[in-house]
Amino acid sequence: MKIATTDTMNDTAPKYAIRTSRLNLWYGAFQALFDVDLNIDNGRITSLIGPSGCGKSTFLRSVNRINERLDYVRIEGAIDVMDKNIYDPDVELMQVRKQVGMVFQRPNPLPISIRDNILFGHSLHNKGKNASRADREEIVESSLKQVLLWDKIKDRLNQKGTELSLEEQQKLCIARLLPVKPSVLLMDEPCSALDPKGTAAVEELIWELRGEYTILIVTHNMAQARRASEACIFMLMGKVVEHQATEDLFVTPEEKETADYIEGRYG
Amino acid sequence: MFAESSLNVRNKRIQNLFRILFLIMTILLIIPVVAILATLIAKGGSIISIDFLFTHPTNGMTAGGIFPALLGTVWIVAVALLASVPLGVAAAIYLNEYAGDNWFTRIIQLAIINLAGVPSIVHALFGVGAFVIFFGFGTSILAAGLTLAIMTLPVVIVSTRESLRAVPQAFREACWNMGATRWQTIRRVVLPNAVSGILTGVILEVSRTAGETAPIMFTGAVFFLPFLPQGVFDQTMALSLHLFVIATQVPGVPENLPFGVALVLIAMVLLMNSISIAFRMYLRGKKKW
Numbered sequence: 001m002k003i004a005t006t007d008t009m010n011d012t013a014p015k016y017a018i019r020t021s022r023l024n025l026w027y028g029a030f031q032a033l034f035d036v037d038l039n040i041d042n043g044r045i046t047s048l049i050g051p052s053g054c055g056k057s058t059f060l061r062s063v064n065r066i067n068e069r070l071d072y073v074r075i076e077g078a079i080d081v082m083d084k085n086i087y088d089p090d091v092e093l094m095q096v097r098k099q100v101g102m103v104f105q106r107p108n109p110l111p112i113s114i115r116d117n118i119l120f121g122h123s124l125h126n127k128g129k130n131a132s133r134a135d136r137e138e139i140v141e142s143s144l145k146q147v148l149l150w151d152k153i154k155d156r157l158n159q160k161g162t163e164l165s166l167e168e169q170q171k172l173c174i175a176r177l178l179p180v181k182p183s184v185l186l187m188d189e190p191c192s193a194l195d196p197k198g199t200a201a202v203e204e205l206i207w208e209l210r211g212e213y214t215i216l217i218v219t220h221n222m223a224q225a226r227r228a229s230e231a232c233i234f235m236l237m238g239k240v241v242e243h244q245a246t247e248d249l250f251v252t253p254e255e256k257e258t259a260d261y262i263e264g265r266y267g
Numbered sequence: 268m269f270a271e272s273s274l275n276v277r278n279k280r281i282q283n284l285f286r287i288l289f290l291i292m293t294i295l296l297i298i299p300v301v302a303i304l305a306t307l308i309a310k311g312g313s314i315i316s317i318d319f320l321f322t323h324p325t326n327g328m329t330a331g332g333i334f335p336a337l338l339g340t341v342w343i344v345a346v347a348l349l350a351s352v353p354l355g356v357a358a359a360i361y362l363n364e365y366a367g368d369n370w371f372t373r374i375i376q377l378a379i380i381n382l383a384g385v386p387s388i389v390h391a392l393f394g395v396g397a398f399v400i401f402f403g404f405g406t407s408i409l410a411a412g413l414t415l416a417i418m419t420l421p422v423v424i425v426s427t428r429e430s431l432r433a434v435p436q437a438f439r440e441a442c443w444n445m446g447a448t449r450w451q452t453i454r455r456v457v458l459p460n461a462v463s464g465i466l467t468g469v470i471l472e473v474s475r476t477a478g479e480t481a482p483i484m485f486t487g488a489v490f491f492l493p494f495l496p497q498g499v500f501d502q503t504m505a506l507s508l509h510l511f512v513i514a515t516q517v518p519g520v521p522e523n524l525p526f527g528v529a530l531v532l533i534a535m536v537l538l539m540n541s542i543s544i545a546f547r548m549y550l551r552g553k554k555k556w
Binding site: 064066069071093094095096097098101102104106108109110111112120121124125173176177180 | 367435437438440441442443444445446447448451455456460
């Protein structure tokens with residue numbers, strides 16, 4: 001496997017935002033992940049592709065430990081996020097969730113105002129340190145600016161988040177993760193509920209966030225992986241087949257399965 | 268090519284037949300409601316007045332008003348609510364938001380279903396044994412209210428659970444994924460969105476509680492009292508029991524008196540139901556997802 005290095009990161013930041021070693025996962029008796037060893041570059045957009053049931057969503061959901069809500073899930077191995085194994089006993093789950101934000105297939109803004117949606121996570125993690133009104137407005141503005149939504153909705157911040165268009169809702173869902181300064185953003189098919197125009201807009205946004213956050217994006221859409229990611233992982237039957245820079249994976253795949261999949265022979 | 272065939276005609280006739288049949292059934296359904304209300308208004312409407320609501324009965328309960336019974340019902344319902352709402356809502360939150368699907372919660376579910384199926388007279392006897400005798404509350408508003416609370420607990424739990432379940436799971440996931448604890452999720456997202464349903468259930472409980480007779484007649488409600496209750500350890504009159512008494516136990520009651528009492532009781536219940544429906548519509552109009 002060859003992985004292009006990123007030269008934009010400074011020296012103190014770890015080279016890899018997510019590292020897994022011999023990660024195995026079972027749903028009851030069914031094994032969904034087999035010895036997954038991945039080094040995911042800090043500050044880059046990495047896409048996960050593969051046919052349905054290949055374990056890409058399962059992997060994604062292990063990185064913020066949301067899988068463990070299901071009590072029949074068993075996990076072996078380690079997932080290091082920013083050089084710390086998040087399955088270590090001294091790790092606080094709420095801190096993991098803060099560091100590793102997640103965006104879902106269907107936009108799920110809360111049924112509260114746009115402003116409160118943005119401030120929700122911030123208020124959860126900043127109890128006691130009462131931000132002034134100006135600070136809060138500043139957080140709302142900068143978050144919405146980062147997701148390219150500010151100019152469009154700055155005059156209706158009291159409107160409910162659930163009343164926006166799906167595209168705007170999904171952008172809001174990304175924006176509300178930013179105030180707590182996560183290092184990793186997980187996106188589980190973030191555009192699959194959107195129309196082509198919305199998809200293009202959200203892809204553009206993801207591309208804008210490149211460098212600031214490590215983004216791991218699961219997609220069914222190979223064209224999207226090609227357009228909107230810098231590195232790409234191909235998974236099959238719970239195993240990682242290939243992990244390459246996106247252009248290399250699509251142009252000169254090393255494995256035969258990868259070539260078959262991206263040429264549409266199955267999946 | 269698109270002309271009507273004989274089969275189309277037949278199918279349409281059958282379709283109409285069933286539509287009319289179901290319409291008739293629906294109309295039949297509302298006849299008792301209308302009939303009851305009409306009878307009560309026709310026969311008891313003449314006695315209703317402000318005086319009737321706010322004066323004491325006189326002449327061996329054959330004349331005068333119903334104030335002590337009205338007030339007694341309010342007392343009993345209030346005690347029942349204060350006991351059953353916190354308990355029922357807390358239990359429903361636990362069952363819906365915290366508990367997993369295991370043998371323990373299944374046993375609790377079963378207990379709730381069984382509790383809902385217990386006849387009211389059995390609740391009455393339980394109330395006598397538990398609250399009147401064992402806890403030593405005597406026949407009192409407290410004992411009667413607690414008996415009713417136990418009786419309506421399943422209703423509160425079930426309606427609260429329904430409202431909690433109606434809050435989309437996506438909202439909870441959104442919160443958990445931002446690092447909210449279960450309690451933060453419940454307090455900030457689940458409860459605000461379930462409160463309309465919970466309150467509706469509570470108001471419906473009030474209307475049911477107000478009309479119950481059997482559970483209170485052994486535990487706290489009495490035929491006649493010359494004074495008003497001063498606290499929860501006093502006995503009291505109650506509308507439902509008062510109606511039973513003047514309709515069957517007291518000779519020489521003018522015909523419009525029992526009908527008047529029934530009208531007040533049913534008006535109270537309908538008023539509560541209307542408030543609950545209006546409230547629900549108001550809150551439902553405010554939420555969108």
